[in-house]
Each structure stands twice: as structure tokens, then as C-alpha cells.
Amino acid sequence: MAQPAGDLARPGAADILKLLAPFPGRAAMACRIALICALTAYVTSAYGTMEAAISAYVVFFLNQPDRVMSVVQSIAMLVLVTVFLGIVLIVAMFALDDPLWRVACIAGLSFGLLFVTSASKLRPVGAILAMIIGFLLDELGSVPFGEVATRALLYAWVMTAIPFAVSVCVNVLIAPSPRRLAGRTLAKRLRLAARSLVDPESTQAALGACLREGDAQIGTWLKLSVVDGSSARADFPALRQAVSSTLAILVAADLAAREASACLPAAFAAPIADTLENMARMLEAGGYPVDIELTLPGVAELPPLARVVAEDLQRAITRFAVVEADAPLPPPAAKSGGFFLPDAFTNPEHVRYALKTTAAAMFCYLLYTQINWPGIHTCFITVYMVSLGTTAETVEKMTLRIAGCLIGAILGTAAIVFLMPVTTAALGLMGIVFAGTWLSAWIAFGSPRIAYAGFQIALVFFMCVIQGPAPAFDLTIARDRTIGILIGNVVVYLIFTRVWPVSVAARVDAGLTALQHQWKRIAMLTHAGTRRAMAASAMAQCGALEQDLATMHFEPSWVRPDATWIAERRNALARLDALETPMFLLAERHPGDTAIDDWISRLSGETVGAGTPPPSPADANNDTRTALLGLGNARLIQLEHAAPSDAAKGFTTHAAA
Known part of the structure; x- marks a missing residue:
């Protein structure tokens, strides 16, 4: 799970050195x-x-x-x-x-x-x-x-x-060129996923940060690459699918890195890591991989969560740039368009x-x-x-x-x-x-x-x-x-x-509500590309809300909400972060699964039915679905039992440091 929002700011000396460390393209x-x-x-x-x-x-x-x-x-x-x-x-x-x-x-x-x-x-x-x-x-x-x-x-x-x-x-x-930057970013993400399969403990924070970045910047670069000619227009759908597949790879790798029961044995991890490394080299060279073959041992003997990881990685890798055309596209969202914001003359x-x-x-x-x-x-x-x-x-x-x-x-x-x-x-x-x-x-x-x-x-x-x-x-x-x-x-x-001080509090509440509605929409989508794009956006928005909460200790005491309010929002964000991976993986396998609505209702404090509806007997992946439901419920129960007073005390101590 993500680091508590209140601990994301005020970097110490060691953190500042990390923030000054080189990364590709910085120099x-x-x-x-x-x-x-x-x-x-x-x-x-x-x-x-x-x-x-x-x-x-x-x-x-x-x-x-x-x-x-x-x-x-x-x-x-x-x-x-x-x-x-x-x-x-x-x-x-x-x-x-x-x-x-x-x-x-x-x-x-x-x-x-x-x-x-x-x-x-x-x-x-x-x-x-x-x-x-x-x-x-x-x-x-x-x-x-x-x-x-x-x-x-x-x-x-x-x-x-x-x-x-x-x-x-x-x-x-x-x-x-925009194409070069997009390829380099995708290659960095694939290498991170490959490294996490071999050494999960050292990559957990990097995987979380990568998911919090979202895919919007890469999508913009790909559109611009068509404009400046660095990408052929015919390649654009395949490249967009590569972005979508990369998100699925990162989520699966994140699950393997954070859950011991989802960790893959070396017989699975090694060939997957080698394949991801080869794909990264192709992307850095200016192309994109097609017709990828990945042969793995039988997954039947793996624990359910490990089977989810292996199956998702194999599917995302072998269909990395294969355009999904088997499901109808949802109707395009209405453009917010216009030069002025919707509340320009009312706020x-x-x-x-x-x-x-x-x-x-x-x-x-x-x-x-x-x-x-x-x-x-x-x-x-x-x-x-x-x-x-x-x-x-x-x-x-x-x-x-x-x-x-x-x-x-x-x-x-x-x-x-x-x-x-x-x-x-x-x-x-x-x-x-x-x-x-x-x-x-x-x-x-x-x-x-x-x-x-x-x-x-x-x-x-x-x-x-x-x-x-x-x-x-x-x-x-x-x-x-x-x-x-x-x-x-x-x-x-x-x-x-x-004079008219403006707290971040209103933006945090509005953002939390919008995120819950967005995950409900994600669960109903049948088109994989659209579902993954919206999921990447939701994960990035969750990261932005964590940063908003982190900046609250910069607000003077007469502007900042009380410690209980902050602790409640931190806990809500932590629960939403804990459910992101189970919700994404459930939506990938079972679009429209009612378990996601139940989880969102629990986040909102609404009363829901006892337990989760049992899986359909015709579903061949009952055990993987049950494992994902158990993962989400276990994470929720763990966070719901965390004492809000301890969270508030932690924020107060942190803010006064």
C-alpha cells in the first residue's frame, strides 16, 4: 500500500539526495x-x-x-x-x-x-x-x-x-521527439516490472510511484509523435495498446511484489523478466514488440494469487501491441471544452x-x-x-x-x-x-x-x-x-x-467522491483499453490527492482542518489505495462484478449485504476470484481496525516536527 499521505512531504536530507539523483533524460x-x-x-x-x-x-x-x-x-x-x-x-x-x-x-x-x-x-x-x-x-x-x-x-x-x-x-x-520519450518511458516501466519479479522488496516504492504517474503524459507524447512524423499514423493504435498492456504488467508486478502468496517462483519469474527486458530494448530502439512468445510452466499448481499474476503477465506480454477489437467501444465522453472552466463565473x-x-x-x-x-x-x-x-x-x-x-x-x-x-x-x-x-x-x-x-x-x-x-x-x-x-x-x-485563505480540504473531498464514482464506472466497462486508461487516470488522481493531503501541514492552524478530519481522509485514501489492485484485476476478469460496488459502498460508509455474492458455478476461475475478494476484504479489515486517533496523533506529531 501507499505511504500515508501525511508522510509524503517534508523530505529529509536522505530524501533530498534521492530527489536529486539522476534519471534518464534529466541531464x-x-x-x-x-x-x-x-x-x-x-x-x-x-x-x-x-x-x-x-x-x-x-x-x-x-x-x-x-x-x-x-x-x-x-x-x-x-x-x-x-x-x-x-x-x-x-x-x-x-x-x-x-x-x-x-x-x-x-x-x-x-x-x-x-x-x-x-x-x-x-x-x-x-x-x-x-x-x-x-x-x-x-x-x-x-x-x-x-x-x-x-x-x-x-x-x-x-x-x-x-x-x-x-x-x-x-x-x-x-x-x-515525443515518440522517443514515450518509448523510453515504456521501456523504463517494463524494466522496473522485470526487476520487481526478481527482487520485489527493493522495487515496491518505485512500482507504486510509477502507477501514480498515470498514462496521460505517454498518451500525449504518442499523439504528438503522429503530428511531428516520428510515428506513423498506422502505428498509433498498436502503440496505444502497448501503453494499456504496460499498465496491466505493472499492476500484476505490483501484486507480486506486495503479497507473499502472489510471488512467482524462479521458473516463472526468470523467463518473464528476460522477455520484458527484450521488449524494453525494442522500445528504446524506436520500435515496438509484436508476435511475442512466452512459454511458462503449468500454472495450475500455483497459489491462486500467483496464478493471477502469471496469467495476467502472460496475456499482457503476448498481446502487448495487439489492438483489442473484440468488445464495443463505449460512447465518447462529453468534452468539457471551451476556454473557460465550467465554474469560471460562478466560483x-x-x-x-x-x-x-x-x-x-x-x-x-x-x-x-x-x-x-x-x-x-x-x-x-x-x-x-x-x-x-x-x-x-x-x-x-x-x-x-x-x-x-x-x-x-x-x-x-x-x-x-x-x-x-x-x-x-x-x-x-x-x-x-x-x-x-x-x-x-x-x-x-x-x-x-x-x-x-x-x-x-x-x-x-x-x-x-x-x-x-x-x-x-x-x-x-x-x-x-x-x-x-x-x-x-x-x-x-x-x-x-x-485574506480569504483557501484550504485544500474542499478539493480533497470532491476528489474522493469523484474517484469512487470513477471506479464504479471502470468496473462496468467491457472494452479493455478504455477500462485500463480510466484505471490509470484513477490511480494518478489518487496520488494527486495524497499530495494534497501532504501539503496540508503547510497551512496555518486557522486554515487547516482539524486532525480528526485529516485522519479520516488519510484513512479513506489508504483504503482506496489498498483496493485499487483487487478492483482492477477483478474488473479485468469479471466486468460488472458486484463485489467492486460493495467495496466502494463500504468506503462511503453505506450499509451493504453481508458477505460477497458467491461466484457463478460456470466460472472456471472461481478460486482466483475468491482469492482477489479475500485480498480486498483482508486489506479493508486491516485498515478499518486501525485506530483513527493514532492516525490523527501521527499527523499532529508530523506537522509539528
């Missing part, structure tokens, strides 16, 4: 980001554009692991920035000469963009656009006349266009988020303008980078950002003191930027648990090191910008924890 991603930032620094030096540090930092928001999304995102952002700079030009015509109107326009545009950010699909980039527009309007207020303002806007467009253009060029040349949290973030930003803006300390203008920028929808997320990311800010300041100051005095050309500056960016990107594009620290290290490092078109070593600039970032973090913390 390549860090090198690509570092190269783009270094080239951006070189081009901005050549053109002498303003705020070159921001140009380099924007690179972190433009790039994805695959080349298609990286290129599309860069082009889309360039179009958006162009449109919004046109808006700034129009607004500047009326507000440039009047400070009061200029402040009002900054606040109004900020509120509008942040509302759209919270209530629409613009969420990933909306805050950045709000920050750019507000910062540009502020900068335009210091120019002496209109022609200079027009030129400043043109330079602002160049400032943002440079990282976009460099990102597109570099990604087209060296970024991996007051969108308006409150926009108001809180705008208030924090305007406080910082007025602070550094009224005390005439423009060096700390980074507090204004930081507000947009730190503010998130819930109090827990905001405080968690703020904690990571403060840690990243201090690390970035140390690195930037060290670079100014020891490297800048001997750097006389833009190429030397490129080298310094490359080294600092590589370290930041290694953290930022690794585990989500520490990613925000990497983003903050990059921001502070760039603010310290990139002070103009040529190498410079003014420690005052580095000091002021670091102070500004810390001020921005503190202002956001005070506002988001005191």
Missing part, C-alpha cells in the same frame, strides 16, 4: 535549458536589450521534455506577448503621463489577467503575462516622452522574442485569487516607488511567480522559493566575486550563465517536490549575474534584487494566509 534536459539560457544571454548582450535576466528566466517556462510542445509553446507565447504588448501600447497612450491612471491601469489589467489565469486554460502562463504588462507600464512611466516609450515597447518585444526564437531553434535541432475563488494577487503586487509596487528604491522591484515580479490557488500550495512553494532564493543569492554573489572580475567578454558571461542554469534546471525539471526551488535559484542567479549587456560585478544590484524577492515572498504569505 539532457538540464543541458538543453542551460544552452538556451546561455545563448539568450549572448543575444541580449549583442542587442543590449533591457532586463536581460528576465529574458533568460522566461526560458524555464517555455520548454517541455519533447520538441513539439516546446516549439508550440514558444510560438504561442510569442503571439500572446505580441497581442498584450499591443494592449500596453494602447493603454500607455492614455495613462503614460498620469501616475494615478497608470497605477489604476496596472491594477485593472493585473486583476483581469489573473482572473482569466485562474478561471481558464491560460493558467500556466497568465501570471507571467500579468507580470510583464505591469512591469512594462511601470517602466514606461519613467520615460521622458512618447517616442522613447514606443521604442521601449519595441525593445520589450525584442526582450521577450529572443528567448522564444532561441528556444525554437535549439529544440528543433536537439530536443528529443468566487477565481475573483478572490485575482484580488489577492493584485493587492500583493500593488503593495510591492507602491512600496518600492514611494521609498524610491527601484532596486527591489523584484518584489513585484515575485508576487506573480509565487501566488497559487490554495494557501497550502502558496506556502509550500514560498518555502521552496525562499530556500532557492538564498541558494541563488549565494551562487550569484560567488560568481560576481570570483568569476566576473576575470570575465571580459560575452562568451565568459555565457559560460557563467550555462553553469548556473544547469544546476537550476537539474532541480527545476526533476521531482515536483523541489522543482520550485530550482526556478527560484535561476531567477535570483540571473538577477545577480546578468546586470546588463556586458559582464558586471555590482554587489549592490545583487543585494537589492535578493531583498526584493524576499519581500515579495513575505507579502504573499501574509495576504494569502490572512
